[in-house]
Amino acid sequence: MLKVGVIGCGGMGRDHIKRLTNKIQGAEVVAVSDVMEESAKEAAKICNARVYTNELELIADPEVEAVFIVSPGFAHTEPLLAAIEAGKRVFCEKPLATTAADCLKVVNAEVAAGKHLIQTGFMRRYDKGYMQVKEALDSGNYGEPLMLHCTHRNPEVGTNYNTPMAVHDTAIHEIDVLHWLVDDEYESAQVIMPRITKYSHSELNDPQIMLLRTKKGVCIDVEVFVNCKFGYDINCEVVCEDGAIKMPEPAYPYIRKDARLSTTIDTDCFVRFKDAYDVEVQDWVDKAGEEVISGPTAWDGYLAAVTADALVKAQESGKIEPIITEVEKPDFYK
Ligand SMILES: NC(=O)C1=CN([C@@H]2O[C@H](COP(=O)(O)OP(=O)(O)OC[C@H]3O[C@@H](n4cnc5c(N)ncnc54)[C@H](O)[C@@H]3O)[C@@H](O)[C@H]2O)C=CC1
Numbered sequence: 001m002l003k004v005g006v007i008g009c010g011g012m013g014r015d016h017i018k019r020l021t022n023k024i025q026g027a028e029v030v031a032v033s034d035v036m037e038e039s040a041k042e043a044a045k046i047c048n049a050r051v052y053t054n055e056l057e058l059i060a061d062p063e064v065e066a067v068f069i070v071s072p073g074f075a076h077t078e079p080l081l082a083a084i085e086a087g088k089r090v091f092c093e094k095p096l097a098t099t100a101a102d103c104l105k106v107v108n109a110e111v112a113a114g115k116h117l118i119q120t121g122f123m124r125r126y127d128k129g130y131m132q133v134k135e136a137l138d139s140g141n142y143g144e145p146l147m148l149h150c151t152h153r154n155p156e157v158g159t160n161y162n163t164p165m166a167v168h169d170t171a172i173h174e175i176d177v178l179h180w181l182v183d184d185e186y187e188s189a190q191v192i193m194p195r196i197t198k199y200s201h202s203e204l205n206d207p208q209i210m211l212l213r214t215k216k217g218v219c220i221d222v223e224v225f226v227n228c229k230f231g232y233d234i235n236c237e238v239v240c241e242d243g244a245i246k247m248p249e250p251a252y253p254y255i256r257k258d259a260r261l262s263t264t265i266d267t268d269c270f271v272r273f274k275d276a277y278d279v280e281v282q283d284w285v286d287k288a289g290e291e292v293i294s295g296p297t298a299w300d301g302y303l304a305a306v307t308a309d310a311l312v313k314a315q316e317s318g319k320i321e322p323i324i325t326e327v328e329k330p331d332f333y334k
């Protein structure tokens with residue numbers, strides 16, 4: 001039984017604690033940590049775990065064999081480095097860190113330690129819909145991909161959510177999954193700012209249209225609209241030389257009543273991607289004893305952050321910004 005310590009007991013942290021406690025085979029949560037002690041105490045009731053307010057003490061706990069980092073992205077780097085030093089396996093929710101520089105610190109520390117410890121929580125790769133799109137693309141039946149049209153829509157976000165977060169907290173999912181889908185690398189980034197919705201605030205341009213171009217010339221547009229109000233609406237269509245592949249939407253019934261036809265749109269990621277989280281976390285637990293990481297690594301986290309940095313720069317400049325990876329992929333990750 002893998003004994004897990006969870007850092008961060010907010011929305012995603014509690015969701016993972018419930019998952020590890022009630023659904024995942026082969027793991028149990030033995031410790032939880034949050035800077036807000038009350039949050040940690042509430043979360044500990046789910047799994048009867050020890051409570052910490054200092055994440056480094058949780059990592060040092062001898063009973064904790066593996067660590068889940070589910071604090072905000074800006075707080076990931078320190079526990080990642082501490083867990084690497086302690087030689088403990090880590091599942092780190094996306095983003096690995098909010099800048100490429102911080103991600104590179106983690107990559108360098110993991111390579112120097114010589115042990116494969118870090119998995120990054122890019123769970124869209126485990127989603128059935130994205131996997132079906134990838135299977136169709138890899139079949140070769142539709143020719144080469146030319147364009148991708150995507151949306152990442154939230155019903156609403158809090159007032160602490162700002163313009164750069166649309167990249168490193170939200171679009172980071174598309175940044176990782178889309179180059180994986182088309183098996184290509186990114187070359188340049190641009191951000192177009194449409195008229196701002198009345199539901200936004202002074203620190204947030206919402207919606208945003210993010211444009212990515214890959215080295216093979218595939219052009220990707222991602223509409224990020226985090227106050228769309230109507231639901232949590234994730235779409236992805238790949239237009240190829242011999243056809244177009246659209247990711248299926250969640251299967252809900254179509255209801256005919258009172259001369260109206262209606263169906264359901266999810267309202268958050270916890271429902272929309274419930275199965276993907278389950279598959280991702282069960283796979284991480286099942287493979288916790290293996291020498292290498294089978295899922296997205298710290299290097300994937302760094303690559304995503306390099307593109308995120310370029311998109312954040314493009315938000316400011318309004319120009320097409322190059323996406324340049326400073327270092328070659330270490331043999332450690334090959
Ligand atoms: N894979 C996915 O689809 C999703 C991933 N996430 C990721 O999960 C992480 C947490 O997101 P949410 O739960 O939505 O945030 P949240 O704001 O609801 O919760 C964060 C929690 O971490 C605590 N915290 C802050 N600094 C901390 C520290 N240094 N040590 C321990 N706890 C600390 C806060 O007190 C809060 O309880 C983020 O990295 C986010 O990107 C969130 C939602 C969906």
Ligand SMILES: O=C1[C@H](O)[C@H](O)[C@@H](O)[C@H](O)[C@H]1O
Pocket residue numbers: 154169170226269
């Ligand atoms: O990871 C997530 C969620 O999956 C939502 O899709 C994003 O919009 C949110 O900002 C982020 O935390």
